[in-house]
Amino acid sequence: MLNILIVGNGQCGNRILDAINREAFGKKSRLAKFYSQQKYKSNVQTIAINTAVNDLKEMKFTKAKDRIHIPHLHGVGANRNVGKHVFEENRTHIMRQIEERGNFDVCFVLTSASGGTGSSFTPMLVKELKERFDYPVYAVVVLPFREEGTLYLQNAAFCLRDVRESGVDGIILADNQFLKQMGGNVESAYNGINDMIAKRLLFLLDALDSEMMMVTDLGDFKTVMNGGAGLATIGFYEAETDMPVRSAIQKALSPSGLLFSSDVYKEASRAMVIIRGDKEHLSIDEISTEVEKLSSAVGHVFKGIIVRNGELPQVLAVLTLESASELEDLYSIAVDAIKYERDKKERVATVKDVDRAFSQIDGMDPSY
Amino acid sequence: MIRVTRLLVISLCMVFFCLALTGNAAAVEIYNGSITMGDGYQLNNFVIDVTDAFPSAESASFYVYENGDEVDSFLINEGDSYEFDFEDDAEVEVSLISVSSGTLPVVRLSIVVNNYRVSDLFESTIIDGGHEYATYSGTPELEIIKSVDKSEINVGEVVRVTVTVENTGDDDAVDVVFSDPQQAKFILVDNILGDPGKIDVEDGDSVKKIYVYDLKATEAGTFSLNPVTASFTNEAGLDFDDTSSNSPTVIVNAGEDLVNADLEFTTTLDKYTVSRNDEIQGTVTIKNNGDAPATAVTVDFIIPDGLEFQGGSGIEVISSVPTIYLESFGVQQEKEFTFSLKAAEVGTYTLSMENSYLFDNGVDTQLEEVSSESVTNKIYVVKGEYDYLFEQPIYVYAIPLIIIGAIVGWIYHRHKQYKF
Numbered sequence: 080m081l082n083i084l085i086v087g088n089g090q091c092g093n094r095i096l097d098a099i100n101r102e103a104f105g106k107k108s109r110l111a112k113f114y115s116q117q118k119y120k121s122n123v124q125t126i127a128i129n130t131a132v133n134d135l136k137e138m139k140f141t142k143a144k145d146r147i148h149i150p151h152l153h154g155v156g157a158n159r160n161v162g163k164h165v166f167e168e169n170r171t172h173i174m175r176q177i178e179e180r181g182n183f184d185v186c187f188v189l190t191s192a193s194g195g196t197g198s199s200f201t202p203m204l205v206k207e208l209k210e211r212f213d214y215p216v217y218a219v220v221v222l223p224f225r226e227e228g229t230l231y232l233q234n235a236a237f238c239l240r241d242v243r244e245s246g247v248d249g250i251i252l253a254d255n256q257f258l259k260q261m262g263g264n265v266e267s268a269y270n271g272i273n274d275m276i277a278k279r280l281l282f283l284l285d286a287l288d289s290e291m292m293m294v295t296d297l298g299d300f301k302t303v304m305n306g307g308a309g310l311a312t313i314g315f316y317e318a319e320t321d322m323p324v325r326s327a328i329q330k331a332l333s334p335s336g337l338l339f340s341s342d343v344y345k346e347a348s349r350a351m352v353i354i355r356g357d358k359e360h361l362s363i364d365e366i367s368t369e370v371e372k373l374s375s376a377v378g379h380v381f382k383g384i385i386v387r388n389g390e391l392p393q394v395l396a397v398l399t400l401e402s403a404s405e406l407e408d409l410y411s412i413a414v415d416a417i418k419y420e421r422d423k424k425e426r427v428a429t430v431k432d433v434d435r436a437f438s439q440i441d442g443m444d445p446s447y
Numbered sequence: 448m449i450r451v452t453r454l455l456v457i458s459l460c461m462v463f464f465c466l467a468l469t470g471n472a473a474a475v476e477i478y479n480g481s482i483t484m485g486d487g488y489q490l491n492n493f494v495i496d497v498t499d500a501f502p503s504a505e506s507a508s509f510y511v512y513e514n515g516d517e518v519d520s521f522l523i524n525e526g527d528s529y530e531f532d533f534e535d536d537a538e539v540e541v542s543l544i545s546v547s548s549g550t551l552p553v554v555r556l557s558i559v560v561n562n563y564r565v566s567d568l569f570e571s572t573i574i575d576g577g578h579e580y581a582t583y584s585g586t587p588e589l590e591i592i593k594s595v596d597k598s599e600i601n602v603g604e605v606v607r608v609t610v611t612v613e614n615t616g617d618d619d620a621v622d623v624v625f626s627d628p629q630q631a632k633f634i635l636v637d638n639i640l641g642d643p644g645k646i647d648v649e650d651g652d653s654v655k656k657i658y659v660y661d662l663k664a665t666e667a668g669t670f671s672l673n674p675v676t677a678s679f680t681n682e683a684g685l686d687f688d689d690t691s692s693n694s695p696t697v698i699v700n701a702g703e704d705l706v707n708a709d710l711e712f713t714t715t716l717d718k719y720t721v722s723r724n725d726e727i728q729g730t731v732t733i734k735n736n737g738d739a740p741a742t743a744v745t746v747d748f749i750i751p752d753g754l755e756f757q758g759g760s761g762i763e764v765i766s767s768v769p770t771i772y773l774e775s776f777g778v779q780q781e782k783e784f785t786f787s788l789k790a791a792e793v794g795t796y797t798l799s800m801e802n803s804y805l806f807d808n809g810v811d812t813q814l815e816e817v818s819s820e821s822v823t824n825k826i827y828v829v830k831g832e833y834d835y836l837f838e839q840p841i842y843v844y845a846i847p848l849i850i851i852g853a854i855v856g857w858i859y860h861r862h863k864q865y866k867f
Contacts, residue, residue, distance in 0.1 A: 112865055135867055139865065143866055
């Protein structure tokens with residue numbers, strides 16, 4: 080049994096973590112926690128960290144003892160410098176909380192790249208984890224909508240760089256901009272994205288600790304994540320009735336199945352494909368054909384098959400990327416955003432229109 | 448044989464002792480002493496005068512008087528006796544014991560009464576001066592007449608009652624006490640001549656009025672007025688049996704002026720078979736069918752155990768008794784009161800109502816009070832729909848409660864786990 084630690088940083092990380100814990104109950108009901116047990120195959124410990132207490136209170140399926148509030152007003156206000164300072168001040172407290180949970184085989188840190196607490200805490204937390212422990216640490220980083228604002232874009236750019244430089248063993252990207260295609264209002268879109276990430280991670284955790292017809296394990300996952308540029312994404316598809324497994328694999332590898340926009344046949348470096356379902360639906364020939372097709376494009380592909388009676392085929396693909404054109408587009412927009420913010424700050428410093436307005440009453444007193 | 452003899456002896460002994468104790472046939476010495484010549488000795492209405500005493504001749508002569516009339520005389524010597532007839536079959540034996548001289552000669556006598564009950568002697572004493580100074584006991588006879596001025600009247604009319612007394616005996620009636628019991632169905636409206644108290648009614652007196660009063664008839668019918676009785680003694684203090692008057696009859700016809708309030712109390716329920724814990728709606732209807740208004744109309748609900756009074760319009764609970772009270776209730780007036788009962792326990796019940804009211808019948812000075820009781824049909828309270836739940840063994844309740852408790856505990860535990 081694997082010992083797995085999942086840390087959710089900031090509002091986005093907390094919500095994805097709560098979605099994972101909810102999915103682990105196997106029920107969609109809000110009351111599932113009262114009558115059901117979480118169905119983790121592994122020993123999964125979850126920790127939510129946030130400076131905003133309200134974000135922690137919103138969590139419904141994560142135990143109170145697993146929610147760590149770092150007191151600093153009600154958040155760091157999307158200011159990564161403040162966030163870093165707060166983490167420094169609370170480093171001992173945070174790390175003691177993690178140490179008390181014991182030793183682990185793997186750790187996932189969930190965060191948004193654009194917010195305040197998550198984007199500033201995650202690189203420093205990963206660095207601390209890597210320095211103190213010897214288990215691999217993977218970051219699941221959610222990129223912002225491009226229209227969310229310049230501060231978020233520049234936070235995303237710097238956060239992603241900081242995480243990559245923190246010694247993390249791999250970054251799994253999820254892109255809100257890409258995932259918003261699912262439509263709906265903002266809240267349902269966010270919830271949907273969180274659910275998608277949660278479902279994929281749970282599938283991955285389940286697969287890493289399951290007996291398989293064809294084996295993929297944590298070692299394979301590490302090998303996949305070591306490939307490429309250290310960036311990865313996850314594709315997933317759950318087949319509908321009578322859909323051949325071949326089509327399910329294709330759907331999982333298509334942009335509609337991925338968390339981050341990519342042409343996996345061109346940009347992927349290594350891959351792991353895990354297929355789960357009733358053996359009646361799992362055609363080895365079809366699976367082999369599709370995996371060979373992928374491996375001919377990206378190189379090595381780890382393949383795992385989990386037989387579950389009565390289940391329709393579900394396919395999870397972990398893909399590390401050599402290049403990511405979408406990420407380059409993001410950074411070019413981020414650079415513009417950084418320049419815009421800098422220019423605006425300089426303008427405000429030099430013009431001081433408000434000071435001019437106040438100067439008009441210099442030397443005058445009110446008369447009553 | 449020996450047994451029969453013994454029984455006979457014992458019986459004879461008992462008869463002897465009984466006769467001896469009664470004193471009927473025994474000779475009893477009434478007096479043994481001295482009497483001066485010229486004096487006498489009185490036994491009831493008999494007086495034995497010592498007429499002459501002769502010390503030298505050791506003899507004395509005696510005269511016997513009854514009620515002052517001489518009935519016998521005799522001369523006897525010392526040691527001799529003489530008997531004369533007394534009351535009934537009794538005889539008096541006078542024995543001369545001695546004669547002694549003095550200023551006036553004195554005789555010593557023994558007076559014995561035979562065949563006489565001593566307790567019947569009301570007088571036994573020496574009479575100074577002899578029979579002329581004796582007091583004789585007579586027999587007063589009182590004739591008490593109770594009369595009415597009218598023998599037939601209507602209800603509400605007055606009859607005058609007069610009671611007279613006359614002594615037709617040969618002695619005064621002393622300490623006469625009259626008693627005239629209160630007359631039912633009549634009320635005393637005027638007492639013209641009241642109770643005279645203790646009086647004497649002398650023989651030869653004219654007829655004397657004792658009572659004169661007016662009675663008002665309150666109810667139709669034929670009534671014999673209660674007799675007046677009198678107790679008295681004669682002048683000698685001898686008690687006589689009570690004497691009663693006649694009982695005049697008065698016929699009382701129903702008058703046209705009499706009015707009545709006639710209240711009809713009806714209690715109805717909406718159902719007579721109910722499940723436990725169900726409610727029963729009831730109505731009390733009061734209607735005055737009479738020709739006089741009623742006052743102080745009261746209906747007390749006698750609620751049996753097993754039914755609970757829930758409330759009602761115009762019904763107050765006084766000392767735990769639901770009560771309807773109406774100060775007045777007019778002629779031909781009708782009023783309804785609704786109430787509700789709760790069937791608390793399984794069983795068969797009846798609901799009783801104690802009804803009462805007052806009215807003025809136009810005749811009596813006091814209000815007429817009418818009381819009645821009404822009872823509803825039987826009310827059957829059967830088991831409620833969920834009563835079986837309370838009849839199960841304890842484990843039937845305990846197990847679900849334990850399970851519910853465990854679930855609640857678990858939910859609370861989980862709530863605490865996830866409450867931040």
